[in-house]
Amino acid sequence: MQNDFLEQTKKKLIISCQALPGEPLHSSFIMSRMARAASMAGAAGLRANSVVDIQAIQDETALPIIGIAKVDYDDSEVFITPTIKEMRAVASTGCQVVACDVTGRPRPHHEELAEIVKQMRAEFPDTLLMADTDRLESVEIANELGFDMIGTTMHGYTPATEGLNVADNDFEYLKEVVDLAKAPVIAEGKIDSPAKLKRCLELGCHAVVVGGAITRPLQIARTFIDVLD
Numbered sequence: 151m152q153n154d155f156l157e158q159t160k161k162k163l164i165i166s167c168q169a170l171p172g173e174p175l176h177s178s179f180i181m182s183r184m185a186r187a188a189s190m191a192g193a194a195g196l197r198a199n200s201v202v203d204i205q206a207i208q209d210e211t212a213l214p215i216i217g218i219a220k221v222d223y224d225d226s227e228v229f230i231t232p233t234i235k236e237m238r239a240v241a242s243t244g245c246q247v248v249a250c251d252v253t254g255r256p257r258p259h260h261e262e263l264a265e266i267v268k269q270m271r272a273e274f275p276d277t278l279l280m281a282d283t284d285r286l287e288s289v290e291i292a293n294e295l296g297f298d299m300i301g302t303t304m305h306g307y308t309p310a311t312e313g314l315n316v317a318d319n320d321f322e323y324l325k326e327v328v329d330l331a332k333a334p335v336i337a338e339g340k341i342d343s344p345a346k347l348k349r350c351l352e353l354g355c356h357a358v359v360v361g362g363a364i365t366r367p368l369q370i371a372r373t374f375i376d377v378l379d
């Protein structure tokens with residue numbers, strides 16, 4: 151497999167099409183139609199959760215995909231593609247990129263991230279690996295382990311970064327990530343306007359992932375409802 155994900159997504163928009171159990175649009179069929187809309191609009195890539203959603207989307211569009219599998223385990227707070235089992239399952243779909251949590255927190259069953267990366271490189275040499283990081287220490291881990299792309303996905307979603315938003319102070323944190331990262335940076339998480347997308351690219355990001363602001367109608371509707379008395 152020739153993997154030209156980075157060429158295809160350079161300075162472009164990647165749209166995340168995700169709906170978890172409990173969300174109103176939780177359905178692989180609906181996610182595939184979201185992906186169709188994203189493709190028609192001109193997105194360069196997609197991000198999707200779970201093997202079934204990825205497969206449904208692959209049937210619908212030819213866009214390259216960042217695949218993840220969100221799974222909760224009792225013995226760990228890590229939930230984005232947390233173990234080698236999910237990493238293998240996602241990569242087996244043939245998606246171009248597999249993303250996983252890189253926050254320095256203990257993984258389920260005491261699995262070590264370094265071992266997971268080593269195993270993935272051996273079994274899926276053509277699959278790119280994206281680090282979903284939360285802070286600069288995590289970016290350093292991603293650098294050391296040789297991830298192919300570094301995302302800001304978990305910034306604001308871990309105890310260490312609670313309450314933070316990647317857009318704070320004109321993307322002050324993102325600028326530091328771009329300086330520190332040894333791999334292309336993907337801005338992801340709460341990028342909720344076209345102006346923010348443009349700013350992230352101006353600041354040196356390789357690409358931007360936008361999710362909820364495009365594909366989560368419940369979240370979008372609430373922004374309208376919230377301004378009412």
Ligand SMILES: CC(=O)N[C@H](C=O)[C@@H](O)[C@H](O)[C@H](O)COP(=O)(O)O
Binds near residue numbers: 304360
């Ligand atoms: C923290 C976490 O679980 N983030 C997830 C990662 O895949 C998704 O729920 C987000 O929708 C995605 O990162 C895109 O971000 P936003 O929807 O804010 O544009």
